[in-house]
Every structure is written in structure tokens, then in C-alpha cells.
Amino acid sequence: MADEKQAEQDLSRRQFFVRLGLGSLGIAAAGTAAFAYQYLEPNVLYEPSPVVNAGKPDRYPLDSVTLDVNSAIYIIHSQEGFFSLSAVCTHLGCLTAWNAELNVIACPCHGSKFEQNGRKIEGPAPKPLPWKRIWLNDDGDLLIDRSADVPALARDSFVRI
Amino acid sequence: MAKTVDQHFDDLRQTRVWRSIFRSGTGSSTLKRALAIQQNVFLHLFSTKVRTRMLSLSATWYLGTLTLGAFLILVATGIPLMLYYHPSVPQAYADTKDLQFVVSSGMFLRNLHRWSAHAMVLLVFAHMFKVFYRGAYRPPREFNWVIGVILLLITLLLSYTGYLLPWDQLAYWAITVGSNIASAVPLVGEKIRFLLLGGHAVNANALLRFYVLHCMVLPLVAMFFVAIHFWRIRKDGGLYSHESEPATVRANAAGTQIELKEER
Numbered sequence: 001m002a003d004e005k006q007a008e009q010d011l012s013r014r015q016f017f018v019r020l021g022l023g024s025l026g027i028a029a030a031g032t033a034a035f036a037y038q039y040l041e042p043n044v045l046y047e048p049s050p051v052v053n054a055g056k057p058d059r060y061p062l063d064s065v066t067l068d069v070n071s072a073i074y075i076i077h078s079q080e081g082f083f084s085l086s087a088v089c090t091h092l093g094c095l096t097a098w099n100a101e102l103n104v105i106a107c108p109c110h111g112s113k114f115e116q117n118g119r120k121i122e123g124p125a126p127k128p129l130p131w132k133r134i135w136l137n138d139d140g141d142l143l144i145d146r147s148a149d150v151p152a153l154a155r156d157s158f159v160r161i
Numbered sequence: 162m163a164k165t166v167d168q169h170f171d172d173l174r175q176t177r178v179w180r181s182i183f184r185s186g187t188g189s190s191t192l193k194r195a196l197a198i199q200q201n202v203f204l205h206l207f208s209t210k211v212r213t214r215m216l217s218l219s220a221t222w223y224l225g226t227l228t229l230g231a232f233l234i235l236v237a238t239g240i241p242l243m244l245y246y247h248p249s250v251p252q253a254y255a256d257t258k259d260l261q262f263v264v265s266s267g268m269f270l271r272n273l274h275r276w277s278a279h280a281m282v283l284l285v286f287a288h289m290f291k292v293f294y295r296g297a298y299r300p301p302r303e304f305n306w307v308i309g310v311i312l313l314l315i316t317l318l319l320s321y322t323g324y325l326l327p328w329d330q331l332a333y334w335a336i337t338v339g340s341n342i343a344s345a346v347p348l349v350g351e352k353i354r355f356l357l358l359g360g361h362a363v364n365a366n367a368l369l370r371f372y373v374l375h376c377m378v379l380p381l382v383a384m385f386f387v388a389i390h391f392w393r394i395r396k397d398g399g400l401y402s403h404e405s406e407p408a409t410v411r412a413n414a415a416g417t418q419i420e421l422k423e424e425r
Contacts, residue, residue, distance in 0.1 A: 045360050092338040109338060 050147035057082060057142055057161055065098040065116060073132060073144055081158035084134040084144045085118045090127040118152055131157050206391040208399045215400040224288035231281035238274040248372035250365045253328035278320055285316050297401030305393040308386055315383045322375035336363050
């Protein structure tokens with residue numbers, strides 16, 4: 001009786017090797033999947049630096065909104081000082097443009113409109129345009145870090161000269 | 162005169178070389194014609210016999226066959242286009258303009274590729290509507306419908322990846338928008354976008370990845386599923402014909418009108 005139970009629990013030699021084979025294949029497949037995933041994910045990116053040099057502040061007259069097309073940011077010289085906005089629409093990533101006549105930032109793709117301070121006026125954009133960190137370097141140039149969001153209208157989000 | 166040409170062909174078909182390639186031999190008996198299909202590597206996916214009425218235009222409007230035709234045109238025009246196209250920034254745009262204005266017949270090939278691509282998307286949808294409204298998706302053909310949905314997705318992905326390759330403003334912003342839509346997938350969206358583009362922006366990496374997907378990966382995957390799709394037509398009892406379905410035949414034999422019932 002006890003022997004029969006033992007025999008039921010024991011694997012036959014064939015079953016053992018089948019399981020060993022399938023298990024090895026499973027491990028190899030998991031390893032291959034991990035390898036493939038790591039391979040497809042680039043480790044080095046030759047993308048432009050997130051920090052942009054916007055030049056001397058006197059290039060930007062008071063009450064002006066300047067779009068830098070290549071770096072997709074606005075440099076805005078307002079009464080409170082200089083600040084920088086992302087020009088990438090928060091809807092689906094199109095490049096917005098400043099419309100001086102209507103005094104709005106408008107997206108050509110799906111019609112979102114924003115105020116000069118990034119707040120949304122209308123359209124499908126779910127969020128306001130984010131403010132970017134801006135500061136003066138030792139040479140007196142304005143630098144903007146596109147990877148760093150700062151709170152809108154906060155004291156430290158402006159550069160005052 | 163015409164008879165002698167036919168005789169020459171008959172002689173050719175009797176030669177040992179011909180018979181070694183086409184083993185079914187000559188003659189037009191039902192068996193020989195069935196063997197001609199069954200023993201051909203490309204045709205053996207299909208049924209050896211087809212009901213005559215299924216070959217009429219009204220049965221299928223030939224939409225599936227036309228989709229295959231569009232796909233074959235796309236392969237035949239796509240390969241020559243690859244000979245003049247470098248998937249690099251900004252060379253891709255210059256190559257596209259060269260294809261359009263400098264290369265002999267380049268404009269013809271490129272436009273044929275483009276219009277066939279539009280036609281294929283249209284035909285796939287038309288094919289699906291036809292199958293749906295005829296009820297040809299019902300058991301035992303439900304798995305082939307699933308294969309068809311996969312083929313629809315592959316068609317749309319082929320269309321999407323091909324859109325980036327001219328590297329013009331339209332392509333750039335369309336792929337920017339499209340990849341941002343992909344990033345809306347919960348939890349893994351950003352990761353999908355990163356892997357698809359090979360970076361954080363639509364750039365040289367993205368162009369190369371889309372090129373490889375468009376010219377290599379997706380066509381191979383499409384051919385794989387197309388083979389299953391055709392083979393399943395035979396395995397599921399041939400093209401769908403309401404009059405020939407077992408339930409209809411049984412009902413007609415019993416002299417009763419059949420009522421279609423919903424599954425489940």
C-alpha cells in the first residue's frame with residue numbers, strides 16, 4: 001500500500017527528463033526574452049543636451065515671447081522677469097507657436113490654445129505648458145534646463161536682472 | 162498553326178524535366194486538376210475544389226484576393242524603392258525627393274506604392290465588412306476572423322511605419338503624435354514609446370527602427386499570418402456560402418425554412 005503511493009508520487013525516468021528538458025527550454029526562453037529586451041533598449045542616446053544656451057538676456061525685449069524652434073522652448077521677458085515655457089503641446093506633442101496678434105500660444109495640430117504663462121485657454125490639451133528651470137551662468141547667458149519643470153509663476157521660476 | 166504550338170507544349174509537358182517539376186502530369190480529369198493544386202507548394206494552401214458560385218463576383222466581391230494583390234504590388238514596388246533610399250537623417254528626405262524627381266520611373270513606383278498602401282487599408286476594411294455582414298465569421302471560421310483582425314493590425318502598423326520614411330514635416334509630426342498616443346497605454350506606455358522610437362524623440366534611431374519594421378519585420382509577420390489565413394479557409398470548409406452550410410443543407414433536405422440563431 002505504501003509502495004503504491006510512493007510509486008504514484010515518483011516520476012518515471014521519461015517524465016523526469018521531459019520536465020528537465022522543458023524547464024531548461026523555459027529558462028533559456030526567459031533568458032532570451034530578457035536579452036532581447038535589453039538589446040532593444042538603447043544604453044547610449046545621441047540626443048541633444050537638455051540644457052539650452054539662450055544667449056544674452058538683452059536679445060529679448062520687454063513683453064516679448066520668443067520661440068526657439070530647435071530646442072522647442074519659449075523665452076518670455078515679462079514685467080516680472082525672464083521665464084521659460086516648453087513649446088511642446090501637452091496633448092500629443094506638436095510644436096506650438098506664438099500668435100502675437102491674438103496674444104496666445106496656439107497648437108496647429110488639434111487647436112489647443114494657451115496663455116503667455118502656459119495656462120490652457122481651450123482645446124484638448126490636458127495640462128498647461130510646463131515651466132522650465134532658467135538661470136544665468138557666469139558669462140551672463142540665459143540657460144534653460146528642458147528636463148527640469150518648475151512651478152508656474154513661482155518666485156524662483158523667474159530670472160530678474 | 163495554333164495547333165502545332167499546342168502540340169509543342171504537349172511535347173514539352175511530356176519531357177522528363179517537366180514531369181520531374183510538375184508531377185501531376187497532363188490531362189484535365191478532375192483528379193489531375195485537383196492534384197495540380199495539391200502538389201504545388203503555393204497552391205496547396207487552397208482548396209482543391211471550389212463551388213462554382215463562390216467564384217462569382219457577388220459571393221465575395223474578390224475583396225480578399227484584391228487585398229493580396231495590393232500586398233503583392235507593395236512588395237514588388239517596395240523592394241526597388243529600397244535601392245535608392247537611405248534610412249538616415251537627413252538623407253532620407255533627399256532620397257525621397259530624388260525618387261520623386263530624379264530617378265527614372267521613381268515617381269511611378271513611389272506613387273504606386275503609396276496608392277496601393279491606401280488601397281490595401283481600404284480593402285482590408287471592406288473585406289472585413291463583407292465577411293461580417295455575410296456572417297462568414299461564424300463557427301467554424303471564428304479563429305480565421307481572429308487571424309484577420311491580427312492582419313488588420315499588421316496592415317495598419319505597416320501603413321504607420323511607412324509614413325515616417327519620407328522624413329518630411331508631415332511624417333515627423335504624424336509619428337510624434339502617433340508615438341504620444343502609444344505612450345497613453347497605462348503603466349507601460351512610456352516604455353513602449355521609448356522602445357518604438359529607440360529614444361525620447363523622433364530621431365535617427367526612430368527612423369532606422371521604423372525602416373526595419375516596415376521593410377523586414379512586419380512584411381514577414383504579415384506573410385506568416387496570411388499563410389495561416391489562406392490555409393484555414395480550406396480547413397474550415399472552404400469559402401463561406403450560406404446555401405452550402407451543413408445546417409442549411411439539412412434544413413432544406415427536411416423541407417423547412419432555416420432560422421438563423423445567434424450563437425451563445
